[in-house]
Amino acid sequence: MNAAEPILAPLLNISNVSVAYANHTVVKDVSIDIKQGEIGCLLGPSGCGKSTLLRAIAGFEPLSQGSISLLGKSLSNKDFTTAPEQRNIGMVFQDIALFPHLNVAQNIAFGIQHLTKTEQRARVKQLLDLIELSHYATLYPHQISGGQQQRIALARALAPKPKLLLLDEPFSGLDAKLRETLVPQVKAILKAEHVSALIVSHDQGEAFAIADKIAIMENGKIHQWDSAFNSYHIPATKFVASFIGDSRFLPGIVSCEHCIDTQLGRLKNPFPHGFKEGSTVDVLVRLENIITQADSAHFGKVVKKNFHGSYYKYELSLADNSTILYSTNAKDTAEHQLGENIPLKFCSESLVIFAR
């Protein structure tokens, strides 16, 4: 290995990793790289294998195939697993898991016992300042709130300056309001510590708010490993398209190399979409793609209606019984009634199309 390579090499390399419990493969042939300073997110529905993958990276699960390496040093493969305590990878758990018999400062100092007392104190103080809990050093875990506990768990994991920090659904035990303030706070803390992180979440908003790159997982496989923007606008698979954002699929037939005929008329792509003429496809229709247009020849009938405070969300049924979503600003626009037919127009710069 020459001197230039380590800089180019990713921090964490996961290649062709599978994890199996007693004949049941939970993670299937997964490969991703995480760069220095990057915050990644494993996003997917529960049971998709994201937590298992995270535990495998931490060293709690052996691999049945593939390898995991950190800074070029192999940590796990089919035949061996470096013990978690020897990996220099920190982890924050869903159930927080602070040590109940130690106070806040002792909890944070737990992983830096090899330092001198002075160094430990300095590091604990620095972290307590960072998480804005300087006055809580001598309190015990049961004396502080859930959000504070989670920040302390984060500080505890950051204390030994791990090369990589893993966070397993760190916000799922907290209420929505608290989550909203805590997520950006955690992101700021991670960036301030210049730590690379991989976070597991089932919540799209959380993932978008915190991660530089998102791996969308389903049934043990990664569908897309990309930025939030790309996952939203250029979904790699139908699953990604439906999992991210509010959307429906509109059936259509390819009528030319740019256009597709649907219940909302002929939709046009600015560049060739690459599907064969006459083939049947699904066009992704997001909530924001649908607007009303008084002179439109295409109508949607309101079949469901939900009030969301600042807006109404409607489910509209088209002539072929396919459905699309539509929303109106609750303040400016008149409320539609169930059964009402609304004239519609599809508007988007480019189309997201999948073969049926």
Next chain:
Amino acid sequence: MNAILNRYKRIHWLSGIALIIALVLSLPILVVTSSLFGGFGPTLAHLIDTVLSDYVINSLLLLLGVSVGVLLIGVPTAWLTSVCEFKGKTLFTWALLLPLAVPAYIVAYTYTGILDYAGPVQNTIRELSGLNYGEYYFFEVRSLGGAITMLTLVLYPYVYLLARAAFLEQSSNVLEVCRTLGYSRKQAFWRLSLPMARPAIIAGLTLALMETLADFGTVQYFGISTFTTGIYRTFYGLGDPTAASQLASILLTFVAFLIILERYSRRQHRYHSSSEQRPASALIQLSKKQSCWAWIVCLIPICFGFLIPASVLSYWSITQASFDGQQFIGLAWNSLYLAFSAAIVAVLLSLLLVYAKRIKSTALVVSANTVVGLGYALPGTIIAIGIIIPLAWLDHRIIEFVDHYFKIDVGLVLSGSLFALLFAYTVRFLAVSMGAVQTGFDKIKPNIDNSARSLGHTNLQVIGKIHFPLMRGSMLTALLIVFVDVLKELPATLILRPFNFNTLAVHAYELASDERLIDAAPASIMIVAVGLLPVILLSRSISNSRAQKAL
């Protein structure tokens, strides 16, 4: 590479140890059951012809009587102290546990002393009426009915405890749903509360019945032929260990039935639990008159099960008993260090077994833990017989070996020493300490371990820095419970103790057998006093968990 190899080795090493412990501890059962395949000797044929039907009938009657008794006391008291609200309820809640501190044989000695011909009650009757013995009716304490009463008085707390927990766990929502569907409170109790608590009540009942089957001191003293007395008599009187263990294996089938029933009930019970707190409004406020009845229902078992025997024993100890201080200290010392050693052994083995399961919960380790966990159901007599037979055999092989090569007579190194006793106590009480240790481990979430490991600590460091400090309380509880159980244990101690080695329990038993009931009082009251410790602990944990729920 080495790290993980070491880790795997360590896991296998622990699982292996767990398995070996389980195998060694199941030795008594294996010995007893295998005796069935050894052919039936003349002794057993003789027993079958003469007394076996008595054993079966008496044991069954005892089980039946105790069932009725503990249910009649345990369920109403549990219901009153969980669902109702009346003055003095808090006091009764823990006082109802007091009889747990008194071994059945000590209650039996005490009531015999009180109610016998020479006792204070009959004396008073004779003095007041001027009648002589035989001219008035007085019931015989030393009878089957007496034994049922004695066992009921000290065993009902098992039903009380489990039934009460079940009533408390019942979500008041479910009861309120029942009320909104048009059922009265009374109907809701019969149609909902009681059926929902039934698995717990049955689990409590099976525990009481296991103790009934295991009882030796009471039935022996009352001269009732049951399996335990029969096994003892066959072993010592007839000197036939094979027939004794064949009898023991018949008793084992009764025990096995109870174990299955208990496991089944507990499994049912799990589905019904809920941690919701019952709001104060859901408690039934008793009127003055109803409170009076509640007082009577609660006071009867407390008085007869604890207050009367304990005060009479104290009175006898202070005023009348002949008391040899030197001898008593010797006995107390024997009991204490024996109980303490057994407790240490039990807790260490529990830690090993439970930790092996925590580290790697393979089917092998889980079944090892389950097998070991069944020991509490085994009567001391069965364990003693199942231990003395193989140990005596091993001892004779050792004697032959040593004599052949070294020409020294080593004596009975295993069966004639405290080793046999410690072995028996471990078999019987390991489950108890395992329960406490398991509870302690369960409170430590697995991710606490994982956090510590991801912060650079090895498994061993996690034990030292996390498990040990967090488990201190549970380990002390385990130590205390085993300590007290060993102190109270009678039949296994009687059979397995080394020659001329006496404990408080054996001493009380011997004096009582010599009709020196009053002289047995000091040893008895000592056992009761020590027995109070875990009861206090238990009642404290009950009120603590309530306080925690209230928070």
